[in-house]
Amino acid sequence: MKKHLIILANVIVSLSIAGTGMTRMILRDPLLGGGYEFSTLIWISGVVSFWLIPLEICIISDKKLTTH
Amino acid sequence: MATLGRRVSPDTTLLRPILATGRVIYPLVGLVVSMVSMYIYTFYLQIEGGHGSVTGQATPVGAVWGLYVASIIFFIGVSHVGIGVSAATRLLELDYLKPYARIAELLTMFCLPAAVCIITIDIGRPERFLFNVMRYGRVQAPFVWSATVISTYLFASLVYLYLSMRRDFALCADLVPKWRRFYKLLALGYEDTEEERRRHEKTLWWMSIALIPIMVSVHSVYGFVFGLHSSRAGWFNPFMAPYFVLGAINNGFATLVIVAALIRKVFGWEEYLSLRGLRNLARFLCWMTLLYIYFCLSEYLTYIYSPPIGEVIVFRSLFKGDFSFIFWPSQTVLLMGYLMLFLNQTIFNRQFTLWVTVAGASAINIALFATRYLIVVPSLMRPMLPFPTGTYTPTLYEWGVIIGMFGFVIGGYLVFMKFFPIIELPHPGEAERIK
Numbered sequence: 001m002k003k004h005l006i007i008l009a010n011v012i013v014s015l016s017i018a019g020t021g022m023t024r025m026i027l028r029d030p031l032l033g034g035g036y037e038f039s040t041l042i043w044i045s046g047v048v049s050f051w052l053i054p055l056e057i058c059i060i061s062d063k064k065l066t067t068h
Numbered sequence: 069m070a071t072l073g074r075r076v077s078p079d080t081t082l083l084r085p086i087l088a089t090g091r092v093i094y095p096l097v098g099l100v101v102s103m104v105s106m107y108i109y110t111f112y113l114q115i116e117g118g119h120g121s122v123t124g125q126a127t128p129v130g131a132v133w134g135l136y137v138a139s140i141i142f143f144i145g146v147s148h149v150g151i152g153v154s155a156a157t158r159l160l161e162l163d164y165l166k167p168y169a170r171i172a173e174l175l176t177m178f179c180l181p182a183a184v185c186i187i188t189i190d191i192g193r194p195e196r197f198l199f200n201v202m203r204y205g206r207v208q209a210p211f212v213w214s215a216t217v218i219s220t221y222l223f224a225s226l227v228y229l230y231l232s233m234r235r236d237f238a239l240c241a242d243l244v245p246k247w248r249r250f251y252k253l254l255a256l257g258y259e260d261t262e263e264e265r266r267r268h269e270k271t272l273w274w275m276s277i278a279l280i281p282i283m284v285s286v287h288s289v290y291g292f293v294f295g296l297h298s299s300r301a302g303w304f305n306p307f308m309a310p311y312f313v314l315g316a317i318n319n320g321f322a323t324l325v326i327v328a329a330l331i332r333k334v335f336g337w338e339e340y341l342s343l344r345g346l347r348n349l350a351r352f353l354c355w356m357t358l359l360y361i362y363f364c365l366s367e368y369l370t371y372i373y374s375p376p377i378g379e380v381i382v383f384r385s386l387f388k389g390d391f392s393f394i395f396w397p398s399q400t401v402l403l404m405g406y407l408m409l410f411l412n413q414t415i416f417n418r419q420f421t422l423w424v425t426v427a428g429a430s431a432i433n434i435a436l437f438a439t440r441y442l443i444v445v446p447s448l449m450r451p452m453l454p455f456p457t458g459t460y461t462p463t464l465y466e467w468g469v470i471i472g473m474f475g476f477v478i479g480g481y482l483v484f485m486k487f488f489p490i491i492e493l494p495h496p497g498e499a500e501r502i503k
Contacts, residue, residue, distance in 0.1 A: 025207040040205030040212050044219050051224045054271045058231055058264075059256055 003060045010053050018046025082493055084335060085485045086244055096482065103475025106468035111189050113465065119192050122465040130458030131448040135466045136190040138441040141290055141312070142319060143183035143473065144218075145436070149320025150176025150225060151283045153349075154232075155276035158269075167340045167491045168349065170232070171331060172324050174490070176225045178480035180218065182473040189469055210293045217286045224282065228275050231268055234258045236493050247487075265495075287316040294443065301378025302447035307363070314360050319436050321353040322405075322429040327481070329426045331490065340491055343422065347413070350425045354409035357432055361406060364399075364439075378450060385446050390459075398438035405431030 021043025024036035080087065114122045125134050153172035157165045188194040205212035237255035241248050258264060288309035294300075295308025305311070325346060332341040371383045386395045408428030412420055445460055484490065 022207070025205065025212070028206060030206070030208070037203045040215070041202040044202075044216055047216060047220050048223045051220070051227050054227055054231060054275055057271050058234070058268050061257065 003056070006060060007053055007056050010049070010056060014046050014050040014052075016046070017049065018043055021046055080243055081337070082340065082489050082491050083240070083243055086240070086247075086487065086489070089486070093482070093486075097479075100475045100479040100482065104472050104479060107185065107189070107472025107476070110465045110469050110472070114189065114192065122463060124461045124463050124466065126458060126460070129455050131445050131460035133190075133444050133448060134460055135441065135462040135470065136186050137444045138437065139470050139473065140183045140186050140190070141315075141440045141443075142437050143179045143186065144287060144290060145312075145316035145319035145440075146323045147176045147179035147183065147221075147320070148283060148287060148313075148316040149324050150174070151221075151228070151276070151279045152317065152320060153324065154228070155280055155283075158273050158276045162348075164342055164345045165348070167337075167342075168324065168328055168345055170229075170490055170492055171328050172320075173225065173229050173232070174481060174484060175320065175323060175327070175477075176221075177229060178477040180222050180225075182476050184218065185476065186469065186473060210289055210296060213285075214289045214293065217282060217289050221279075221282050221286050224275070224279055228272065228279065231272055231275075232492065233488065234268065235260055235265070236489050239493050240489065284313055287312045299452060300447050301376070301450055302382040302443075305367075307367070311363055311367075314356065314363060315436055315439070317356050318353065318360050318432055321349055321356065322432045322436070325349050325353060325429040326426055326433070329422055337491065343420075346422060346425065347420060350409050350429070351413055353429060353432070354406065354413055357402070357406045357409065361402065364402075381450050382446050385449065386442060390449075391442060391446050394438050395442060398435045398442070401431050402435035402439070405429070405435060 021039045021041070024039030025043060028034065028036050028039065110122055119125055123134065123136070124130070125132055125136075150173040153165060154169040156162060157169045188197075191197040201211060201215055205215070234255055235258060237251045238258040238260055241251035241255060244251065291309030291312035294303045294312075295305050297303045328341055328346060328349070332338060332346075368383070371379050375383065385391050405428045408424050408431065412424045412428065449457060449460065481490075
């Protein structure tokens with residue numbers, strides 16, 4: 001259960017970061033590119049962090065997360 | 069020695085490079101270090117004296133992009149094959165290609181950073197480029213998408229490679245006692261149970277599906293970097309992205325055939341890297357090369373038939389001008405490479421020889437490198453403002469950078485092979501199936 005929560009948290013965080021970055025890039029001044037700085041960095045971080053999910057699926061063991 | 073309950077194959081043939089170090093490795097390492105130092109030395113000179121001191125690139129007269137950019141396209145093209153082969157192996161269940169998958173994945177892992185290193189030196193002030201793209205990048209800019217797809221492809225490929233290697237780390241912890249702790253640490257508690265194997269296989273299967281569009285987008289973005297220049301003769305072309313992707317597939321598969329044949333010969337792994345696998349890789353390369361030749365012919369035919377004035381100048385320089393001494397030999401070599409593969413697979417099918425296939429793949433790679441140069445430079449030689457036409461000749465420093473990056477890729481393979489199995493250790497009963 002905890003493993004699923006971690007994966008869900010990753011999906012939400014990655015989508016939020018990537019979505020924020022993309023929205024900010026779209027909102028930038030199309031000619032001069034002013035405002036909303038570092039939105040590209042935010043966008044790329046979001047997209048890249050999405051690929052942590054396969055690692056979480058394979059590495060995190062449900063047994064180890066269960067507290068007795 | 070406590071094993072983790074997994075069924076370990078006693079055959080350590082595939083671990084030979086890890087367990088013993090041959091004498092030939094030392095001069096090879098020396099060669100690789102001297103090759104890489106050419107890159108570092110040129111970078112130092114360039115920071116000291118600027119682009120003009122080490123490259124033949126110039127502005128406004130001459131070419132602002134040259135051999136560096138041609139090599140970036142080449143290395144990114146080669147990096148294409150990794151996920152391509154791995155995904156085909158998994159999705160189409162081509163078991164005989166499984167031993168080739170990691171060799172291909174490593175091409176991605178080493179060629180993509182090599183391309184990034186050349187981008188870094190080409191920019192001149194890499195810190196400014198990184199900072200400015202990350203800070204001021206615009207959603208419409210191909211370079212923002214280039215940074216996005218390269219970062220994603222590299223990271224995802226790394227995750228893919230790690231997951232496909234986790235079982236091998238756990239096996240190595242048992243089979244290579246001297247580095248047991250190192251491998252155990254990398255295995256992160258992997259126990260090789262049926263359930264774990266199934267979970268890894270399923271995850272890698274889904275990753276293969278997700279990575280294929282990213283793989284295509286990496287080279288498409290580079291096609292768009294050129295194809296979106298509406299006023300640049302020879303570049304503005306809606307087919308630039310598929311043209312680049314096709315070139316990358318040829319590049320990648322040709323390099324994989326060469327690297328796999330070399331590894332097969334050096335380590336005597338004929339039973340693992342089967343002739344059937346190499347033959348099928350060459351067969352695929354053969355048909356992709358034919359498709360590439362078709363793309364080239366239709367492009368040349370269109371530009372010969374009714375070209376705008378800019379294209380007339382660019383293509384005249386290719387066919388009978390300054391670049392004809394590269395154009396005609398490169399097209400001949402491409403055709404020869406194709407014919408070598410084609411005849412080896414069809415008419416001389418029964419006398420199939422590996423060296424002819426490797427020679428054909430090498431010819432295709434050389435021709436494609438020249439083709440990339442011819443895409444980049446001739447179009448830039450035609451000024452769009454009233455400046456005189458310039459010239460561009462790559463300097464020895466520029467060649468040194470390219471040699472340095474080839475050294476980086478070779479060095480990457482050497483280091484990897486010293487610490488990790490380059491062919492996935494077979495599952496129980498799988499070795500016989502592959503053979």
